[in-house]
Amino acid sequence: MAAQVTLSAPPRTAFYNDPVIRGIIYQILVALAVILFFAWIILNTAQNLAAQNKSTGFDFLFQTSGFGISFTLIPFDRSSYYWQAFLVGLLNTLLVAIIGIVFATILGFVLGVARLSSNWLVARIATVYVEIIRNIPLLLQLFFWYFAVLKAMPAVRQSYELPFNTFINQRGIIVPKPLPDSEMTFVIVALVLAIVAAIAIVRWAMSVRTATGHYPQPVVWGSLFANLLITFGFGFVAGSLLTGIFPALSGIVGFPLIAGAVLAGISLTPYTRFGRAFIGFVLTWAVMAFLLEGMFAFVPPMVIALAAVLTAAAVAWIMIKGDGRPATEGKFPLALAVLIIIAVPGLVYWLTGATLNFEVPILERFNFSGGVQLVPELVALVFGLTIYTAAFIAENVRSGIQAVSKGQTEAAASLGLREGDRLRLVVIPQAMRVIIPPLTSQYLNLTKNSSLGAAIGYPELVNVFMGTTLNQTGKAIEVIAITMAVYLTLSLTTSAFMNWYNARVALVER
CATH class of the missing domain: 1.10.3720.10 (MetI-like)
Structure with missing residues (x-):
């Protein structure tokens, strides 16, 4: 006689023993506890404020402030809200x-x-x-x-008088105030478009170099031209500063132009980093001498001159050691981008006849106006x-x-x-x-x-x-x-x- 097997249903467990349901219950309880806690804080605060006869609300934002603020970006006075x-x-x-x-x-x-x-x-x-x-x-x-x-x-x-009619004293730093005309809007738009175009050119040049190992030929030639112009500009400034440091150089007719041309020519040779280091040396020397003379007038001039020269020499040495690549690599798209960002707005500024004047600070009896x-x-x-x-x-x-x-x-x-x-x-x-x-x-x-x-x-x-x-x-x-x-x-x-x-x-x- 065959044995009969009876299958029975598995034992039933309480719903709260289910891990999923138990987790949901715990979350609901915690949420209720947090809500009750904040409700208690709000009610308790309201009761305490009512006991002290204090009102709540944001209507005070539309009341007159009655005080002034020393520095504001928008008009504000004592009658403001x-x-x-x-x-x-x-x-x-x-x-x-x-x-x-x-x-x-x-x-x-x-x-x-x-x-x-x-x-x-x-x-x-x-x-x-x-x-x-x-x-x-x-x-x-x-x-x-x-x-x-x-x-x-x-x-x-x-x-202390800094370059570009900038002054610094106990009351802060006073700088010229730009006064653009309506035509400057076109210059600003041109500047934004030039930045976008420069970024696009650099990204395109970098993608081509990644794929082929070389920059596109138009970018190379354009960058050479941009590098020449930028180097010539900085060289001209360096030559002008040198004539101020060494008055004897002012006897050479067109010395700043000669200096700019020579440094621009050096930028086409393997010795370009020495030309850049020279420009950095002159600019650092002039800036440090000016700042140190203004900030430490009580220090002997020889000490100030020595400190400026040592600082400039350190900058030049760092530039020489840190830039050892020839002029045919790497920096061309950057030079071209800088030229685009400078030249395009400058051309629009010239064509539109825009005017950008500056309100220069003038020292009066008690303060600058x-x-x-x-x-x-x-x-x-x-x-x-x-x-x-x-x-x-x-x-x-x-x-x-x-x-x-x-x-x-x-x-x-x-x-x-x-x-x-x-x-x-x-x-x-x-x-x-x-x-x-x-x-x-x-x-x-x-x-x-x-x-x-x-x-x-x-x-x-x-x-x-x-x-x-x-x-x-x-x-x-x-x-x-x-x-x-x-x-x-x-x-x-x-x-x-x-x-x-x-x-x-x-x-x-x-």
């Missing part, structure tokens, strides 16, 4: 953040590459800079630039944020470059690429995927650190809105909430842009 004060603080914060990010990025990349330079002097200078700056608190650096440097400048009547005054608070904050953040960006750049496999550099060298080309074409593009994530954090830090401007009196968002506005209106919750929302929006916007850019440069897997 609180929302206008908020806008002034926001614009001042954005101004500092944008300028600081641009200059900190440029300086940080230069220092990061310099730390890995084969030139001992360049690498040591970059290392000393990074190790000193990043280990000193930012607030202390802001105090140094504001109180020890800018506030130690002379009074208005003893202002005319021009644009950059208050010392703005200068100190931008300078401090740039110097400080650049030290951390430099470390990000250095670590990103070192993260690239040495085999990539060796392979590039085996193809005949020189050090500068290896870095620009092979190493940096691969290092960007390592550099960008921490670089985003530095951008966010710089934007948020701009709030330290309140310590030196710069009218940014925290100083104007969370400081003066909050004290006058007593709307602590509303003011703090708006300020937090602004910084959160700036941070999320910056992160979104950098994440998009990071996705563009990331390696694509097949």
